[in-house]
Amino acid sequence: MQGFFLGLSNGLVCLAYCAPVFVPYMLGEGNGIVRNISLIARFLAGRLFGYLIFGIIAWGINKAVLETLGYRELIIGNAYIVLSISLIFYSFLNVKTFCAAEYVDGYFYKIKSSWPALFPVVIGLATGLNFCPPFLLAITNAVAVGSLLQSLFFFFMFFLGTSLFFIPAPLISMLRGFAALSIIGKMATGLIGLYYFYVGIIFLINGIKNI
Amino acid sequence: MGRLKSFFGYTTAALAFFVILATFLGLNFFSSKLVSATGIKVSPRFTGGEVIKTIYHNAYKTMIHRPVFDGLIGERKTGFIQINWEPLNDWPEVIEETIDYTGDNVEDFFIKIETKTGNTIITSKNPQVVGIEKTYVLKSGCAVRILLKKQ
Amino acid sequence: MTNKANNVESSEHISITKTLLLTLPMMFFTFMMLSAGKIPAEPNKIIALTITFIFANTIFFLMLYKEKTDKYRAILFITYAICFVISFISNLMEIRGSMAISQENLLLCKTPFCHIVIPMTIIPLALSKTIIFPGTMVGAFASIASMLVLWIGASLALGRGFCGWGCFFGGLDDGFSRIFKRPIIKHINPKWHYLPFAVLLATALTSAMLLNPTYCEWLCPYKTVTEYVEVTTTKIFIQTIIFVSLFLALVVILPILTKKRTQCGLFCPFGAFQSFTNKINPFEIRINQEACIKCKRCIQICPAFSMTEETLKDGKARFTCIKCGKCVDNCPKGALLFHVKGTSLTGSAATFRLLFLYPAFLFLVTMAGSNIQDTILRIMRLITTGSMILR
Numbered sequence: 045m046q047g048f049f050l051g052l053s054n055g056l057v058c059l060a061y062c063a064p065v066f067v068p069y070m071l072g073e074g075n076g077i078v079r080n081i082s083l084i085a086r087f088l089a090g091r092l093f094g095y096l097i098f099g100i101i102a103w104g105i106n107k108a109v110l111e112t113l114g115y116r117e118l119i120i121g122n123a124y125i126v127l128s129i130s131l132i133f134y135s136f137l138n139v140k141t142f143c144a145a146e147y148v149d150g151y152f153y154k155i156k157s158s159w160p161a162l163f164p165v166v167i168g169l170a171t172g173l174n175f176c177p178p179f180l181l182a183i184t185n186a187v188a189v190g191s192l193l194q195s196l197f198f199f200f201m202f203f204l205g206t207s208l209f210f211i212p213a214p215l216i217s218m219l220r221g222f223a224a225l226s227i228i229g230k231m232a233t234g235l236i237g238l239y240y241f242y243v244g245i246i247f248l249i250n251g252i253k254n255i
Numbered sequence: 256m257g258r259l260k261s262f263f264g265y266t267t268a269a270l271a272f273f274v275i276l277a278t279f280l281g282l283n284f285f286s287s288k289l290v291s292a293t294g295i296k297v298s299p300r301f302t303g304g305e306v307i308k309t310i311y312h313n314a315y316k317t318m319i320h321r322p323v324f325d326g327l328i329g330e331r332k333t334g335f336i337q338i339n340w341e342p343l344n345d346w347p348e349v350i351e352e353t354i355d356y357t358g359d360n361v362e363d364f365f366i367k368i369e370t371k372t373g374n375t376i377i378t379s380k381n382p383q384v385v386g387i388e389k390t391y392v393l394k395s396g397c398a399v400r401i402l403l404k405k406q
Numbered sequence: 407m408t409n410k411a412n413n414v415e416s417s418e419h420i421s422i423t424k425t426l427l428l429t430l431p432m433m434f435f436t437f438m439m440l441s442a443g444k445i446p447a448e449p450n451k452i453i454a455l456t457i458t459f460i461f462a463n464t465i466f467f468l469m470l471y472k473e474k475t476d477k478y479r480a481i482l483f484i485t486y487a488i489c490f491v492i493s494f495i496s497n498l499m500e501i502r503g504s505m506a507i508s509q510e511n512l513l514l515c516k517t518p519f520c521h522i523v524i525p526m527t528i529i530p531l532a533l534s535k536t537i538i539f540p541g542t543m544v545g546a547f548a549s550i551a552s553m554l555v556l557w558i559g560a561s562l563a564l565g566r567g568f569c570g571w572g573c574f575f576g577g578l579d580d581g582f583s584r585i586f587k588r589p590i591i592k593h594i595n596p597k598w599h600y601l602p603f604a605v606l607l608a609t610a611l612t613s614a615m616l617l618n619p620t621y622c623e624w625l626c627p628y629k630t631v632t633e634y635v636e637v638t639t640t641k642i643f644i645q646t647i648i649f650v651s652l653f654l655a656l657v658v659i660l661p662i663l664t665k666k667r668t669q670c671g672l673f674c675p676f677g678a679f680q681s682f683t684n685k686i687n688p689f690e691i692r693i694n695q696e697a698c699i700k701c702k703r704c705i706q707i708c709p710a711f712s713m714t715e716e717t718l719k720d721g722k723a724r725f726t727c728i729k730c731g732k733c734v735d736n737c738p739k740g741a742l743l744f745h746v747k748g749t750s751l752t753g754s755a756a757t758f759r760l761l762f763l764y765p766a767f768l769f770l771v772t773m774a775g776s777n778i779q780d781t782i783l784r785i786m787r788l789i790t791t792g793s794m795i796l797r
Contacts, residue, residue: 049615227597231604232611239612239620257750264748267688268758271563271765278559279439279772286544286551297515297543297550298536300617327533327614393510 047198050182051205054233083164090168092203098179099199102186106195117251123184124244128237131181135234181240188247299323303337303400308358314345315396319356322403334403335388338366341396346370350397357381370397382406425471428760432466432767433459439772440779454782461485461778462771469763475731475744479571479770480580486774487577489781491631496784496794498633506636515540517633518548521557521573523622525606525679526613538617563765565687566680569670569710570728571766572773575628579669583661583709590663592706598672599711599726606675621675627653667709670728677710681726688747689762691723691733697741704733704742729762 109119182202186195278285289295299305304320317340324334336356349369353362363381368374373390388400440459446452462482469478498505511517519541530538537543541550560568569576609621622629624645630653637643652673660668670677684690691712693704704713712727722745723733734742743755744762784794 049611052611224600227600228603228607231601232607235604235608236612260748261750261753264688264746265761268746268761271688271761272768274559274563275765275769275772276435278556278563282552282555285555286549289551289555290543293535295531295535295537295543297541298530298534298538298617300538301512301515301540303513325534325536325617327530327617389509391509391513393513398513 047182047185047201048205050185050236051202052208054179055206055209055229086161086164087168088203088207090165091207092168092200093165094169095199095203096196098183099186099196100192102183102199103192103195105183106187115251115255117247117254119251120184120188121244121247121249121251123187124181124240124247127181127184128240128244131237131240132234135230135232135237181237299325303339303398306339308356311343313343314347315340315342315350317352317354319354322356324403324405330405332405333385334405335400336403337398337400339396339398340368340370346396353380364401366399366401368397368399373397375399377401420471420473422471425467428470429463429467432764433463435768436462436466436771436775439768440775450783450786451779453786454779457782458775458778462775466763466767469767470760474735475759475763476735479730479767480577480584482770482774483571484577484581484584486770486777487574487581489774489777490574491578492784492794493777493780494632496780500795504636505633507633508636509638512540512635515542516546517541518546519550519553520548520622520628520632521553521568522575522626522628522674522676523619524554524557525675526609526619526621529610529614530617533614538613539619539622560769561680561683562686564729564769565684565689566677566725566727567687567689567729567762567766568680568683568769569674569677570730571770573670574773574777576667576670578628578631579657579661579667580709582658583665583667585662586665589665591660592664594664594666594672594711596714601672602674602678605673606678609675624648625652627657627669629653665709666711667728671710671712671726677726677728684725684727689729689758690745690747691727691729692743692745692751693718693721693723694741694743694751695721697739699739699741701738703736703738707736708733729766734759 182199186198296302299321300323304323306318307321308319310317310319317338320337320339322334322336324330324332338354340350348371349367351365351367353365355361356363361380363379364384365378365380367376368390370392373392375387375390377384377387379385383403383406385402385404388402391398437459440455440462446455465478465482469475472478495505502508502511507517517540519539523539527537527539530536537550539550541548543549544551557568560572564571605621605625609619609625612620625648627649629649634646634649635642637646652669656669656673660666660672698718700718702715702718705715705718707713708723709730709732710726710728712724713733714724717723729744731744734744743751744759745751745755746753746758746761749758788794
């Protein structure tokens with residue numbers, strides 16, 4: 045559930061940032077609703093694939109780093125605190141984050157002409173690789189859970205939470221009310237950052253007690 | 256069409272007064288109907304869940320609630336069980352008791368509670384029993400919530 | 407009657423006779439609600455009932471006669487908030503000798519249910535049919551079911567007018583916002599207008615995640631003047647600092663400096679949630695764009711940040727409007743009016759206003775009545791015995 049809610053709180057922001065990337069490519073061709081639904085489904089499949097890769101990476105970090113180094117609670121606690129502070133700043137200030145989609149523009153054209161069916165999947169993968177503080181927090185959360193299955197499940201739920209807002213995309217006007225939703229989403233994410241700050245402090249205290 | 260909208264508008268506006276009137280006059284009736292029609296209740300995470308077993312001793316009675324693992328959807332991995340003690344005659348200063356909450360005639364944990372101070376010690380005999388969440392010293396009796404974790 | 411909304415000014419004001427005739431139904435219904443159908447036996451209760459009845463109906467009479475909504479609404483609304491605090495705290499002192507909620511009260515689920523919790527309970531209620539609040543379902547003061555019924559009725563009849571006419575906390579920041587004649591902070595970045603919706607989203611999600619009302623636990627500033635959890639741990643101590651700070655900042659200091667209801671307009675998640683009920687409510691505030699001279703007085707004066715440049719273009723208040731009537735009262739050209747959705751803008755503004763005032767005022771008096779009477783009784787007891795505690 046935590047993954048789902050973290051994704052849900054970030055979903056509006058994801059939509060606001062990703063839509064300017066995929067809308068011109070996908071919806072500008074004047075396709076019908078059925079075709080758009082197929083495009084969105086492939087787009088979301090690409091996003092899911094990207095998120096699941098990160099689920100595996102998160103499990104790998106847990107196995108390779110945390111279990112080797114020890115001081116698990118201390119490291120996770122610190123990560124939560126740093127990331128939640130950056131999340132709060134990201135939410136209330138105008139901060140740009142790395143989104144892979146912006147950097148692979150040239151490749152999109154090549155893929156679109158060579159493998160048009162795969163094109164929405166690749167767009168989805170690229171927009172999913174957005175190293176924003178909520179995404180980094182999701183990685184930290186997934187690292188904290190421990191097992192591969194739990195990590196994958198966490199990212200799957202995170203994906204579901206972010207994707208809920210993409211579902212009506214083919215049906216409604218993309219631009220109306222966007223600015224307001226984006227602001228609300230970012231502020232809500234910042235407030236949830238406060239909750240993760242508190243969780244980080246608890247982890248840190250427990251980690252210090254166990255030294 | 257315009258006239259119809261207008262008529263509908265004025266009607267709903269006028270009805271607003273009667274909605275307020277009905278809300279207050281029928282408050283008790285609507286409240287009980289709301290509960291009986293929907294079946295909504297306070298979350299067992301706050302009420303402690305239903306009492307499944309009452310054990311009568313000479314001086315007090317022990318009320319064992321059901322284990323609460325209720326989550327948003329389905330059950331969670333962690334939960335608690337609430338035990339209440341209420342005085343019948345003399346209220347002892349210390350209560351020592353073994354509790355079987357699973358109903359399989361196997362002891363799940365042993366608890367010792369100082370009824371005036373709330374100091375509590377438990378000895379777990381079931382791997383599901385993790386520890387003490389909180390002890391409550393009440394005006395009439397005491398209660399404890401024991402943390403449980405599904406294996 | 408002046409009908410400035412249609413840009414027709416007449417020298418006729420409403421006559422006293424007509425005002426009295428319009429007040430008579432309100433007098434009947436307020437008496438019914440305040441007395442709960444029976445006249446009390448004790449003389450001091452009769453005095454309290456009489457004072458409350460006269461006070462409320464004088465306010466209504468003046469509201470109609472002077473054709474000013476907000477000025478008189480505010481008097482009753484602020485009185486209600488103050489009396490609620492006095493009555494609530496005094497009751498707690500009688501029952502348990504302290505404002506602090508004991509762990510026992512939480513365990514036994516005896517906490518009164520407040521309407522602000524409602525948005526946080528929706529997701530768990532929908533998915534698990536349970537209320538995540540340690541209260542009583544029926545049969546107690548502020549039981550969960552009764553507050554839900556009140557909320558449903560108020561939402562249907564008034565929409566977010568609940569915040570302007572029913573909320574027993576709103577009068578506090580409304581009162582503080584009227585202390586100075588002019589605002590010291592004149593401009594607030596418009597992006598902060600979205601904060602209550604962000605608080606709503608964040609608290610609804612975290613409450614569903616943790617199965618605990620997080621706004622109540624961590625943020626609600628009104629615990630300062632009602633009840634709060636006994637400080638027994640560091641976590642509760644930190645929560646106490648947070649809500650006291652938020653009360654001072656959002657309910658006292660910022661309303662004084664900005665002359666706006668900053669807690670209601672910039673933070674309260676219930677207010678944000680209640681805004682959506684404006685969509686189903688028949689009443690709204692509209693702007694007669696022919697009469698409007700774009701002086702932006704309504705934007706400056708709106709306490710709930712519901713008037714913006716966009717609303718002037720659209721010809722109606724934002725969906726966050728609390729229907730207090732302040733913009734209507736203060737428009738120099740009478741271009742703003744209460745309006746009934748679906749009807750023509752050229753209809754009678756006075757009729758629209760009356761259609762709104764009857765349910766709104768009755769709701770306010772009924773909610774406020776018992777608190778005002780209780781406070782009067784306590785003041786009388788204070789004068790005669792030196793103590794406000796009745797039992």
